[in-house]
Amino acid sequence: MKQVPALKIDGITIHQSLAIIEYLEETRPTPRLLPQDPKKRASVRMISDLIAGGIQPLQNLSVLKQVEEELQLTWAQNAIISGFNALEQILQSTAGTYCVGDEVTMADLCLVPQVANAERFKVDCTPYPTISSINKRLLVLEAFQVTHPCRQPDTPTELRA
Amino acid sequence: MTESGKPILYSYFRSSCSWRVRIALALKGIDYETVPINLIKDGGQQFSKDFQALNPMKQVPALKIDGITIHQSLAIIEYLEETRPTPRLLPQDPKKRASVRMISDLIAGGIQPLQNLSVLKQVEEELQLTWAQNAIISGFNALEQILQSTAGTYCVGDEVTMADLCLVPQVANAERFKVDCTPYPTISSINKRLLVLEAFQVTHPCRQPDTPTELRA
Numbered sequence: 001m002k003q004v005p006a007l008k009i010d011g012i013t014i015h016q017s018l019a020i021i022e023y024l025e026e027t028r029p030t031p032r033l034l035p036q037d038p039k040k041r042a043s044v045r046m047i048s049d050l051i052a053g054g055i056q057p058l059q060n061l062s063v064l065k066q067v068e069e070e071l072q073l074t075w076a077q078n079a080i081i082s083g084f085n086a087l088e089q090i091l092q093s094t095a096g097t098y099c100v101g102d103e104v105t106m107a108d109l110c111l112v113p114q115v116a117n118a119e120r121f122k123v124d125c126t127p128y129p130t131i132s133s134i135n136k137r138l139l140v141l142e143a144f145q146v147t148h149p150c151r152q153p154d155t156p157t158e159l160r161a
Numbered sequence: 162m163t164e165s166g167k168p169i170l171y172s173y174f175r176s177s178c179s180w181r182v183r184i185a186l187a188l189k190g191i192d193y194e195t196v197p198i199n200l201i202k203d204g205g206q207q208f209s210k211d212f213q214a215l216n217p218m219k220q221v222p223a224l225k226i227d228g229i230t231i232h233q234s235l236a237i238i239e240y241l242e243e244t245r246p247t248p249r250l251l252p253q254d255p256k257k258r259a260s261v262r263m264i265s266d267l268i269a270g271g272i273q274p275l276q277n278l279s280v281l282k283q284v285e286e287e288l289q290l291t292w293a294q295n296a297i298i299s300g301f302n303a304l305e306q307i308l309q310s311t312a313g314t315y316c317v318g319d320e321v322t323m324a325d326l327c328l329v330p331q332v333a334n335a336e337r338f339k340v341d342c343t344p345y346p347t348i349s350s351i352n353k354r355l356l357v358l359e360a361f362q363v364t365h366p367c368r369q370p371d372t373p374t375e376l377r378a
Binding site: 001003010012014015016018019020022023026038039042045046048050052053054062063066078082086089090 | 227
């Protein structure tokens with residue numbers, strides 16, 4: 001698909017971020033990234049798919065390049081706003097400390113990077129208090145900090161933390 | 162749930178995402194009721210207040226089952242798999258499961274969202290067909306290659322999986338958008354084999370409660 005990420009692990013190569021995460025969950029099950037209860041698992045997948053299938057693909061680089069340059073920002077913003085409008089509503093019924101209940105799940109792994117995209121595209125997140133507060137709580141966790149775009153091997157100097 | 166306790170599927174006959182879930186329900190022998198949501202009539206029934214409360218993304222499918230409402234077709238299918246595990250829609254082996262999810266996500270996240278109605282409406286009318294075709298061609302180029310290593314009779318090995326539920330509706334979309342599928346012999350032959358199976362036939366867009374008369378089988 002000529003996209004990142006791809007993971008080489010256990011003799012195979014997997015791409016599609018959620019397929020990778022579900023494989024990691026099934027082969028390295030602790031700590032859990034999906035709850036045990038099927039209904040809560042459905043909520044986690046629903047939120048993850050909303051972001052990974054319903055927002056991000058519409059505002060990624062290869063799609064934006066097909067839109068006229070002066071319309072690209074609005075296009076990206078619209079994709080994010082539509083998705084966040086829905087997500088903010090859904091989180092009313094699923095969220096505890098995090099997206100689904102009080103444990104970090106795959107849904108949270110999707111949320112934080114998407115909020116970062118929203119900031120990059122100058123989307124006003126005031127209408128999304130639940131998204132914003134969950135994002136804030138997640139960003140203080142070590143796993144979200146060490147993996148942040150500003151701390152990667154390929155982070156340009158001017159963007160390094 | 163209806164008074165009878167049956168699950169309720171909110172579906173549009175031609176929605177490829179809805180078709181995926183219809184196939185899963187058929188394969189698992191789950192009886193359900195359909196509430197058709199017409200994506201075009203009345204400005205799009207998915208935008209009604211009632212439906213928006215059910216699915217804030219204003220999209221089909223949505224499934225009311227076991228006291229909850231789930232949307233996002235793959236989340237629905239994985240829930241059905243976990244609660245009604247036979248027949249399987251995902252293999253037992255984690256590496257094969259990864260292949261199934263990878264193919265499903267490629268289609269459901271990498272192709273379909275780029276050529277669905279709400280995105281096409283944002284593109285100038287005379288560019289819409291090319292836009293949709295490009296989305297499908299990019300995805301099918303990748304998929305044809307991936308299937309070289311995963312496919313047996315079907316997308317992953319010789320059993321029908323969630324990946325096949327995604328493939329058939331996407332090929333139907335390709336045909337609707339006049340994409341030439343000659344460069345994709347593996348996709349085409351798997352699609353052909355799947356279309357003869359009963360679950361794919363009874364759930365076909367041409368046989369739904371809301372199929373317009375002129376498109377009925």
